[in-house]
Each structure stands twice: as structure tokens, then as C-alpha cells.
Amino acid sequence: xxxxxxxxxxxxxxxxxxxxxELKRMTKVINHPTLKKIRIKMLIETISLSFFLFIxxxxxxxxxxxxxxxxxxVSSLSLYILNDIIGYISTIRPIRGVSLKISIEKYYIRIxxxxxxxLIISFLYGLTIILYFSSVINFNxxxxxxxxxxxxxxxxxxxxxxxIWNKWIESLKLHVKxxxxxxxx
Amino acid sequence: xxxxxLKTIMDNQKIIYKxxxxxxxxKEDQQDLYQEIVYQLWKSFSSFKNESKVSSWIYRIALNxxxxxxxxxxxxxxxxxxxxxxxxxxxxxxxxENEDLLFAALRFLNDFEKAIISLYLEDFNYQEIAEITGLTxxxxxxxxxxxxxxxxxxxx
Numbered sequence: 477x478x479x480x481x482x483x484x485x486x487x488x489x490x491x492x493x494x495x496x497x498e499l500k501r502m503t504k505v506i507n508h509p510t511l512k513k514i515r516i517k518m519l520i521e522t523i524s525l526s527f528f529l530f531i532x533x534x535x536x537x538x539x540x541x542x543x544x545x546x547x548x549x550v551s552s553l554s555l556y557i558l559n560d561i562i563g564y565i566s567t568i569r570p571i572r573g574v575s576l577k578i579s580i581e582k583y584y585i586r587i588x589x590x591x592x593x594x595l596i597i598s599f600l601y602g603l604t605i606i607l608y609f610s611s612v613i614n615f616n617x618x619x620x621x622x623x624x625x626x627x628x629x630x631x632x633x634x635x636x637x638x639x640i641w642n643k644w645i646e647s648l649k650l651h652v653k654x655x656x657x658x659x660x661x
Numbered sequence: 662x663x664x665x666x667l668k669t670i671m672d673n674q675k676i677i678y679k680x681x682x683x684x685x686x687x688k689e690d691q692q693d694l695y696q697e698i699v700y701q702l703w704k705s706f707s708s709f710k711n712e713s714k715v716s717s718w719i720y721r722i723a724l725n726x727x728x729x730x731x732x733x734x735x736x737x738x739x740x741x742x743x744x745x746x747x748x749x750x751x752x753x754x755x756x757x758e759n760e761d762l763l764f765a766a767l768r769f770l771n772d773f774e775k776a777i778i779s780l781y782l783e784d785f786n787y788q789e790i791a792e793i794t795g796l797t798x799x800x801x802x803x804x805x806x807x808x809x810x811x812x813x814x815x816x817x
């Protein structure tokens with residue numbers, strides 16, 4: 477098969493026949509395959525964490541905990557909510573550039589920063605929750621085992637999250653490299 | 662604006678179909694990517710001021726989306742030692758054998774090469790390909806020669 481034949485085949489492909497109604501549906505976040513889930517997750521987390529911030533002091537003995545623990549808890553939860561919102565905004569618009577090269581480079585940098593901030597903030601958030609509920613407790617042997625178990629789970633979850641981010645970053649890095657190697661030739 | 666957008670997409674939707682089919686293997690993944698591309702086109706429609714051809718704009722957004730978004734699962738790729746003489750379509754839509762052979766050949770290229778060859782096959786010249794990809798015309802030429810040789814080897 478010659479390359480000119482490929483052009484002819486490519487230009488005469490006619491496989492898609494979406495209706496105007498179908499296309500209109502696709503412009504809404506509510507029908508989007510992934511953004512819908514990300515938005516629901518963000519809304520649930522934002523509402524539930526805001527609610528927790530509102531009631532924790534009375535319901536979970538905030539007054540009996542050291543001041544710095546209260547500050548840490550409020551800060552880490554607020555940061556988590558903020559990062560959630562920034563993350564959503566960042567992923568909703570991957571295209572910000574006049575060309576493929578600029579756009580992919582910008583997106584790669586944005587996702588790299590987002591990955592670092594998400595991992596650090598999520599870890600801090602988990603750690604602060606553990607710190608809050610374990611402070612002002614007289615630890616015995618069993619308590620220590622439970623605490624170590626929870627910290628191991630937190631580390632494992634952070635590692636899993638790192639792997640997912642890393643997979644995405646590596647794929648974007650590969651695209652960025654493709655542009656650079658092409659320029660070098 | 663919505664009506665104008667829908668008309669533009671209706672008239673050019675085969676570009677989106679071709680890009681989805683080139684970058685994703687399963688029908689489900691192609692459908693998800695299709696939806697993602699339409700959504701991104703809609704989001705950037707207000708900034709499209711007819712400064713470039715509609716097809717250039719659609720290709721730029723479609724290729725960009727295909728390269729950038731996170732792939733949930735591993736692509737369902739069938740590996741062949743040699744290029745298959747015949748591919749049997751498994752979907753409901755009846756597609757020509759040549760079309761299947763073309764997409765099977767494109768699977769041997771990396772994502773970046775796919776972007777360039779799709780623009781070439783659509784009949785964009787090197788200057789237009791350079792503008793869409795952000796490379797220089799010279800770089801496009803060099804890369805195109807490599808892709809052409811690669812495709813010749815695959816197809817012969």
C-alpha cells in the first residue's frame with residue numbers, strides 16, 4: 477500500500493455519525509466520563525471536611541487538645557480542600573497553549589507541581605488527623621500497635637497515590653521528550 | 662454560540678473519530694476520548710476566532726487532549742511479529758479492510774508520530790503541521806521522512 481493511498485483512505489474515513497443531541501450532551505460536565513466523578517469527589521470532600529472543621533472543636537474535644545494541634549488540623553484540612561479545588565481546575569483545562577508543544581510542556585509542569593502538592597498535603601492531612609486523635613492519650617502497648625498500623629496504611633496509600641501520579645507524569649514527560657528530540661535532529 | 666459550535670462539530674466530527682480511533686484501541690476508550698475532545702473543544706470555542714482553519718483548530722485540540730489526559734487502563738494492544746495481512750473488525754460498525762489496515766499500521770508509531778502523520782494524511786502542508794505542533798518546518802520534514810520510511814517498512 478502506497479502512502480498516497482493512505483491519504484486517500486484517511487480522508488475518506490466516515491465512521492462517526494453523532495447526532496446534535498449527543499454532541500450537546502458531551503459539552504456538559506455532568507455527562508463527562510471522568511470530570512463528573514472528580515467533581516463529585518471534590519464536592520463530597522469539601523462539604524464533609526468543611527462540616528468536620530465546623531463541629532470538630534465541640535464534638536471531638538478540641539478544647540482538650542493543645543493549641544498547636546488545633547492549628548495544624550485546621551491548616552491541613554483547609555489546605556486539602558484548597559488543593560482539591562486547584563486540582564479540579566487544573567485537570568479540567570489541559571490545553572493552554574497555541575501549539576501542541578507549548579501546551580504539553582505547560583501541562584507537564586502543572587501536573588508535576590500538582591502531584592507534589594497533592595502528595596505532601598494528603599500525607600500531612602492524614603498525619604494531622606492521626607496526631608489530633610492520638611494526642612492527650614495515655615498510650616499502652618496495644619495503642620502503639622494500632623498507631624503504627626495506621627501510619628503504615630497512610631504510608632502505603634501515599635505510595636499508591638505516588639504511583640498513579642508518576643505514571644501520568646512519565647507519559648507526559650515522554651511526549652515532552654519527543655518534541656525535544658525532534659528539535660535536536 | 663452553542664448552535665454555531667454544534668454545527669462546526671457536526672461538519673467536522675470525522676476528524677474526532679479518526680483521532681480517537683488512532684489513539685485508543687477499545688470502543689469504550691474511544692468513546693470516552695471522543696467525549697473528552699468534544700468537551701475541550703467546547704471549552705476553547707470562545708477563544709477560536711477563525712484565525713486558523715476550523716480543521717487545524719479541531720486537530721490541535723483533539724491531538725492535545727489525546728496526548729495529555731490520563732489513561733485509566735493499559736491499552737488493549739495486540740502484538741504481532743509481522744504486520745497482519747488481514748484484520749477482522751470486531752465492532753458493530755462495518756469498516757473497510759483498508760481502513761483497518763491503516764489503523765493497524767498506525768499502531769506501530771508512537772503517540773507523537775501519530776500526531777504528525779495524521780496531519781500529513783489530512784493534507785496539511787509542512788508549514789501548517791509546524792504551526793499546530795510547535796516545531797519548525799525543518800523538524801517536521803525530518804520527522805516526516807522517518808515516519809514515511811517506518812510506514813513503508815510496515816506496509817511492505
